[in-house]
Amino acid sequence: MKAVLIGDHEIRETASTSLKLVWPDVALRAAHMATEGLELVRLVFPDIVLFCGMPLPATIQALRRLNTMPVLVLAYQYKGDEGEVVTALQAGADVYIRLPCGPSEITAWVGALLRRQPSPQTAEQMAR
Numbered sequence: 392m393k394a395v396l397i398g399d400h401e402i403r404e405t406a407s408t409s410l411k412l413v414w415p416d417v418a419l420r421a422a423h424m425a426t427e428g429l430e431l432v433r434l435v436f437p438d439i440v441l442f443c444g445m446p447l448p449a450t451i452q453a454l455r456r457l458n459t460m461p462v463l464v465l466a467y468q469y470k471g472d473e474g475e476v477v478t479a480l481q482a483g484a485d486v487y488i489r490l491p492c493g494p495s496e497i498t499a500w501v502g503a504l505l506r507r508q509p510s511p512q513t514a515e516q517m518a519r
Contacts, residue, residue, distance in 0.1 A: 392505070393418045395437040397428030402443035402465050402490065409494035410501065425450040432457055438508065439501060441465060445475050448482035455483040461504035465490055465497065 392414050396403045403421050410417050420435055422428035425446060432440060437460055442451070445466040454462060464479045464487045476487045486500050 392416075392439070393435055393437040394420070394439050394441060394501075395428060395431045395435065396421045396441045396443055397425060397431075398423070398443035398446070403441075405490075405494070406441050406443055406465060406497055409497040412494060413498040413502070429453055429457065432460075436460075439463065439504060441501075442484070445479065448478055451479065451482040451484055461485045461501075461508065463488065463500060463504065465492075467491075 394410060394417055396406055396419060400423070407419050407421070410419065418435075420431050420437070422431050428440075429450070431437075432454060436458065439461045440454060440463070442462065442464045443466075446464065451462060451464075462484045464484045466475065466479075466487070467490045476489075479487045485504055488497065488500060
């Protein structure tokens, strides 16, 4: 599995540790800034993208134009309302996880999103 983690260093560390527990051979690529993260997505074609911190809606929309891989947002919700969650989901995120949460919740969501993705062979057959 290939994953790109974009954003806050502390959240990226939590996410990468969680992923490595379940998928020891995961290929992780990290970017601090959204523009760098979008470039990584163009280069490595990840199976999933994790935004570590609340991304701008335009960043999620740009990502959606690049690929159909699952997008998961891990963020502290400072406002205490649903606004950030709704904004992220409407922009194209598949899941928004409010932090703090346990590593097992992160890996469970990643696993659930990956199960819904067609395998490369299935995608190729569908294109015919």
